[in-house]
């Protein structure tokens with residue numbers, strides 16, 4: 001007969017942590033010649049900086065990158081890399097790319113109880129230290145959570161180019177990624193929420209749950225508009241190998 005202690009100590013019951021990188025967008029607002037995630041910044045395509053940060057976090061068991069079906073970037077000899085998985089199942093929206101990627105993770109051996117950290121390829125300034133902060137805050141949480149930034153500016157609502165009102169900002173946060181949830185819960189939430197949600201947390205919230213807000217960094221911005229490339233590159237160049245090493249400690 002199996003003792004209760006045998007069950008709780010069985011290593012196979014420990015949830016694994018996967019990273020899922022949606023990388024199937026067009027970057028239409030960025031105005032670049034091709035998808036923004038492949039623009040070279042500080043000597044590397046943007047997504048390679050993103051992947052390097054996750055590779056430095058030992059608690060991440062495996063990383064899966066979701067690309068469009070016609071995307072050959074990771075098949076070229078220069079960028080082929082067996083240290084992460086590629087799934088050519090990108091959808092027409094970010095939510096569908098994530099949903100398809102979650103199913104690809106299950107096909108790779110993930111189980112619904114495992115954690116997944118969903119992170120935009122276009123947030124190439126994420127650091128191992130920030131990923132570790134999210135893991136530390138959420139691994140023992142019932143729901144999971146996300147990196148987010150308390151709103152730093154005064155908040156206005158506008159109408160026809162003029163201020164309609166000034167809104168209270170005391171409880172307002174800017175949602176970032178990674179966003180960390182159980183794979184099974186997130187799949188169910190996205191299936192119910194559909195394509196309209198712009199982040200994973202929205203889908204989980206629609207299920208009646210309250211994800212944890214984990215304070216992030218202003219440097220973890222999403223490259224969205226043309227001027228963001230220069231800013232992201234400047235930050236990357238300011239991180240010497242020495243500061244990179246210290247940020248993981």
Ligand SMILES: Nc1ccn([C@@H]2O[C@H](COP(=O)(O)OP(=O)(O)OP(=O)(O)O)[C@@H](O)[C@H]2O)c(=O)n1
Pocket residue numbers: 021022023024025026027028029030036037066090091092093094095097098120121122123222223224
């Ligand atoms: N159908 C989509 C749309 C977006 N993404 C990914 O989701 C992240 C955040 O999306 P966003 O910044 O909106 O990227 P794009 O959709 O590429 O940009 P835009 O909205 O300006 O076209 C990016 O890493 C992007 O590659 C995705 O995997 N699949």
Ligand SMILES: C[C@](O)(CO)[C@H](O)COP(=O)(O)O
Pocket residue numbers: 094120174175176177198199200222
């Ligand atoms: C997930 C996200 O990065 C949170 O801020 C963001 O919502 C994705 O950007 P999109 O432009 O809405 O796809």
